Amino acid sequence: MRTHPLLNKIRSILSYRLFTNLLFILLGLIVFGVLYGNVKPKTLDIHLYEEAQTTIRAPKKFVDAEATEKKKQEAEMEVGKVYTPKEGAIDNSNTLVHSMIESVKDVKKQYEEKNRDDLKPPSKKDLNDQLNQLKEKLPKENDAADTLKDDRLLTMLEASGEDLDRVETVVSTQMQVIMEDHVKEEDLKEARLELEQRISKFSFNGNLLQVAIDLGNLALEPTEYYDKEKTEELKKQAVANVSSVEIIEGGVIVEDGELVTPKKYEILKALGMVDNSFSVKPFLGLAIFVIVIIGSLYYFFYTLQITEERKQNYLLLTSIIFVISLLIMKIVGLLEQLQFNDIAYILPAAFSGMILRILLNERIAMMMVFILSACSSVIFHHPFTGAIDFEIAIYTLFSGVAGVLFLVSKNQRSNILRAGLFVALVNVLVLAFLILLSGTSYTNTEYLYYFIFALISGVGSSIFTIGFLPFFEAGFGILSSMRLMELSRPTQPLLKKLLTEAPGTYHHSVMVANLAESACEAIGANGLLARVGCYYHDVGKSKRPQFFIENQMNRKNPHDRVSPETSRDVIISHTTDGADMLRKHKLPKEIIDIAEQHHGTTLLKFFYYKAKEQGKDVKEEEYRYPGPKPQTIEAAIISISDSVEAAVRSKSSPTQEEIKNLIHSIVQDRLQDGQFNECDITLKQLEQVKRALCETLNGIFHPRIEYPEEQAKGE
Template sequence: MNVFYNKWYKNHALVYKILLFIVTTLFIVYLFPKTGKFRYSFEKGKPWQSENLYAPFNFAIKKSKEELDKEKSEIKGQSLVYFEINTEIKEEVLSDYLTRFNQVFKDSSNFSIENSDLYKKGKAIVNSLYSSGILDSDYNYADDRAVKLATANKVEKEIQYGSLFELSNLRQRVESDMGNSIPIDVKKRIVSVFFDVIKPNIKLNASLTEKALEEELSRISLTRGRVEKDQLIISKGQVIEEAQYDILSSLKSEYESQVWNSANYNWVLIAYTLLVALALLMLLLFLSKYRKEVFINNTKVTFIFFNIALMILLSTLVINFNSQYIYVVPLCILPLVLKAFFDARLGLFTHVLTVLLLGFVVPNSYEYMFLQIIAGMVTILTVSELYKRANLFISVGQITFIYIIAYFAFFVIHEGQLTGLKVEIFGMFILCGLATLFVQPLIYIYEKIFGLVSDVSLLELSDTNTKLLKELSNRAPGTFHHSLNVANLAEASANEIGANAMLVRVGALYHDIGKMNNPTYFTENQSTGINPHDELSSEESAKVIIDHVLNGIEIAKKYNLPDRVIDFIRTHHGTSLVYYFYMKEKAANENVDIKDFTYPGPTPFSKETAILMICDSVEAASKSLKEPTSTKINDFVENIINKQMESGQFLNADITFKEIQALKKVLKFKLANIYHLRIEYPE
C-alpha cells in the first residue's frame, strides 16, 4: 500500500494533468451538437466543387421555410371563421325600440300621423340590421371571407363577412335608410333612439376558429417530391440552382437528424471525443516540448484549459441562441490573455486550436476559421505592451478592421457583387472589438484567481513608491541606488535581445531586498567608514552575504510578490562563490570548505534571470574601477561575463552566445556613458 501511495505522490502532477485533459475533453464534447455533419459545403448559384453526388438513400425533398410560410399565410387568409349568434336579442331590441320611441316622441303633437310612419320605418331598419346580424367589434376580415354563424347547438349558416353589420356604421345606415324627407331634428332624435337600443348579437368564437385553422395547417405537407436511392443529385461543376439547392438542403437535414439513430449517435460521440482529445493532446505536447516551465505548473495548465473551454462555451451559447451573432464573441481575448501571462507563440498556438475546435459547431466553418485565425495573428503581432492603454485601443481597432476587410472579401467571392451586403455584420465586428477591451479587467480577475502575474502588475510593481521599495530606500539607500542602476542596465539589455524588459526591470528592483536585514554589512551602505566584517571571521562574513538571498525570498513572500519576481531573488547569484572572503579564508586555512562560501542557487533558468545576474555583477564590480577608460571597461565586462560562463551559471538558461555578445556590447556602451568617458585630446 505504501508503494502505491509513494507512486501516487511522485506522479500526482501527471495524474492531475490526465484528469484535467479528460474532463476538458468531455466538457467540450458535451457542448458540441450530437448529430452528424454533412461533409459537403454548397451555396445557391455557385458551382458544385465536389464529385458527382448520388442519393445515398431514399429521402423526401423538404419545402423551404419561405414556401411553408407562404402556404400558411394563404390558409390563414382563407380558413373559416366561426361566430356565435344570439337569436333572442332581436326581440329584446324591438321591445326596447318601441318603449324608447314613445319616450322620445310622446310630446311631438305635430307628428301624430308621421310618427306612426316613422316608427314603422325604424322598425323595418331594425329587422334589416338583424336579418344578417350585428358584430360586437370590427374584426378587419376581408369582405369576401367565409364565416359560419352558429348557435349554442348547431351551425346555422355560412355567409360572407361583408354581409355582417358593424356598429361603427350605425349612424350612416340609419340616416341613409330614413331618407331626406324627414326633418333634421327628427332624424337626430330617431338616430339617438337607435344608439340607445341596438345591441350586437354576433361575437367571434375564438376556440372554434383556432381549431379550424389548426386543422387546416396540419394538412400542409412539409415535403414535395422524393429522391430515390442512387439517383444523380448534381454533377461536378454544375451550378447549384434552386431545385438542386432544395434537394441538397433536404439531404443535409436528413444527415443531421433522422439518419443518426442511437447506434450512430454513439459513434458520433466517439468521433468528436477523438478529435477534441487529439487537439488538446497537441497543446500538451507543445507545452511539454517548448514551454516546460508552464507544463510542470498545474495551475498554469489549468488556466490555459479553462480559457479554451470558456471560449467554446460562450460561442456555443451564442450559436444556440442565434448563430447570426457568432462574430460578437470576442475570441481574440484568448491570445491577448495568454500573451499577457505567457508569450505570443503559446497564445497563437492555443488560439488556433480553439478555432479549429469551434469549426465543428459554427456555420460557414471555413470562413469563420479564416477570419478568426487571421484576427488572432493580428492580435499577437500588434499588441506589444498590454499595460499601455493606447496600444490596446490601437490593436482592437486593427483587429476590427481586419474582420471587416476579410468579411467583405468573402462576401464578394460568394456573391460576386456588392448588393445585399449586410451592414449589421459590420456592427457585430465593432461590438466584438469593444468587447475585446474587457481583457484588462479580465486579466486582473485571473491574477487574483490563479495567482499569475501580467505586465500590468509588473508595471505597478515597478513604481518606486511601493511600500517595499520605499522601505528599501530608507533602510539601505546604497542598495536601493544599486538596484536602480541594475534595473536600467537590465532593461536596456533585455530590449537588445528581445527579452521581457518589464519583467527584468521589476526583478532588478527587488533582487537585493534581503539586504534590508543587515544593510551595513554591504559596502554600498557603509557611509561611516566602519566595516562590521572586521569583527567577523571570513566564514561568518560569507554567511551574512549569502543569507541576503534567503532573507530576500522571505521578505518577498511576506509582501506577496509574484513567483516570477521571486525567481530573480533566488537566482541572481546562482551557485557563484563569495570570492573575497573565500580567498581571505584560504590564505589562512588551506583546508577551507568551498561549500561554505558558495551561494545555494539555483542558477538562472531564463533569459531574464540570466540578464539580471550579468548586470548585477557588472554594476557592482564597476564601482571598483579606478580611472576607467574604454579599454578597461571592455576588459572588465569581458572578464566578469566569461567567468560566469566558465562556472556554468548559464547552462540552464535559454540564452545563446550571440545574445551574450549583444549583452556585452550594451553593457560596455552603458558603462562608458555612466563614467562620462571623453576623447583624450593631445596636449
C-alpha cells in the same frame, strides 16, 4: 508560474505523463460534450399533405435537380434542326435532265445515220437495240437506267426532237421553281408531288407526260441537308445556358398554412429537414474532429522546449481558456437559435488569442485562434443540414489573428483596448467582404447592425481580456508583462522601502537593471523580467543597509568593528532575507528566484581571505552563498551584471579596455566556478552578453571634455 496547492497534490499522486494524458482526455470529452448538441441533426415535425404550421425557409441554397433537368430538356427541344445548303443543287438537277435528253438524242441520231437509206420506221428489234444502247449512255450515279422503266425510255426514243426539247424545258423550269423555294431532305416527297402537279398542267404528245413526271422525280433533289453535328452542338449550348432551378438561402419552401405537396416534401427531404432516421455519421465526424484538435494540442505541447512542470501549467491554462471560449461561443450560438439572426458576429473572437498572447506566448495564442476558428464553424453550423459555417470561421480566424498581431505591447491595459479597436476595424472589413461576396441585399438598418456587432466583438474581446487577466495571473502565478510593469513602479512598498532606507542599493539596482536588460535583449531573453528582477534582487539589504558599502556614504565601515564571520553572515543573509521579504509581500516566484540565485554559490572572497589572514581555520564552503545557482538565463545575466556594476563602480575613470577586461574576468571566474552549470546559457550567448555589457558601460563611462576652469564656472 506557480500552481494551486491542490494541483500540486494531484501531481504528487500521479506521474507527470499520466497527469498530462488525463488532462488531454478530459479536455477531449469536454469539447465533444460542448459540440455534441450542435452536430445532432434537427428535423421538422411535418408530413406529406399536411398544412405547414409556419413558413419554412431553405437553410441553404438548394438546387432542384428534377426541375433543372426538365428545363434542360425543354431547352433542347426548342432547338430546331440545322440544315446546310447544298451548293449547285439546281444546276445538278438541270444538268441531269439535259444529259438524259441528250443521251436519247444521241442514240436516235446514231440510228438515223446508220439507216439513212432505209425509210422504214424502226422495227421492234431496232428499238430494243436502241434501248440497250441508251441504258449504257444514261448517268450511272443516279441509276437512271434502273429507275426509269423501259416503256418510258422507249417512249422517249420514239418521240421527236421537238417533243424531247419541250419535255426538258418544262421539267427544268418547274423543277427550278420548286428547288429555289428550298427543298429539305425530309420534304422531298412533298416536293415531288408538287412537281408532278405542275408538270401535269402541260399537254404532251402520247405518253410523254408520264415520261416528264418520272424524269422530274428522278432529277429533283434536296437543296438543304440536315446537319446533325451542328444541331447537336446547338442543343448542348442551349442546355449549358440553362440556369439551375434553385431556392436561395432563406427562400420560402412552404408558406404558412400551405399544403405540403409531394414536390415540396421531396425538397424538404433533400435538405435533410424531415428525415427522422438516426445516423451515427455526424457523431463519428465530431469524434474525428475532436481527435484532430486534441492531437494537434498534444503534438504542440510535446514539442515545447520547456520543463515538464511548466509545460503542464501552460497546458492547463490553455485548456481553461479554450473551454471558456467554447462556452462563450455556445451561449452566443443559443442566442442565434432564438431567432437573433447573425448575432454570431458579436462573438469576442479575439479574446482567447489576446489573453494567451499576454499570459504565455504568440505561438500558443495563434494555435488556439486556429482551433477556435474551426470550432466556431461547428457551433454556428445550420441545425438542419449539418453544413459547417465557413463565413463565421473566416470571421473568427481573422479577428483572432488580428488580436494577436495588434497586441504588440502588452505592458499596459490601454494597449489592450487599442488592440481591441483595431480588431473591431478588421471585423468590419471582413464582414463587408463576406456581405458583398454573398451578393445578398440588406437594408441600411441591417448594415448598421453588422457594424455594431463587429465593434462590440472587437471591444468586447479587449474587455474580456482585461477582466479575466487578474484571475489567471493570481490563480497560476503568471508573471505577465503587465504585472511586471506594475511591479516596476517606484510606488511599490518594497521599492519605496529600498529607496528610503537603502538609497545606494536602490541606485545600484537601477544600474544593474539597465545592464541586465540590454544584455538579455541582445540574446533574446526576457529583458523586462531581468529589469524588474534587478529592482528587487538586493531588497534584503534594506534590513541592515549600513553594512553594504553603497549605503555608507562616507560613514565608518561597520565591518571594521566585527569579525569576518559576522560580516559573512550579514552579507550572505541579504539573499535569504530578500527572498523572505518578497514571499511575505507575495511577489511572483520568478522575482524571488532571482533574489535567491543572483549570487549563486559564489565565494565571499574578501572576508574569506580576511579570516585566513587572522590565522583562523576556515573552510571555503562556510564563506559561500547558499545558492541555488542561477537556474535561468535571466538569473545568470543578472548575476554577471551585479558583479560587473559593482566592480566598475569601484574604479574612478575606467577606460574601455579596462571595462572589457573586467567583464571578461568576471565571466570567466563564474564559468570556472561552475555557476552556470544549472542554466541553459551557452558560450555564444555569454560572448553576446559581454559585448552588450561593454557597450552599455562605455556609454555610461564615456570620456568627457575637460573645459578651462573659468569656462566651467561660467557654465
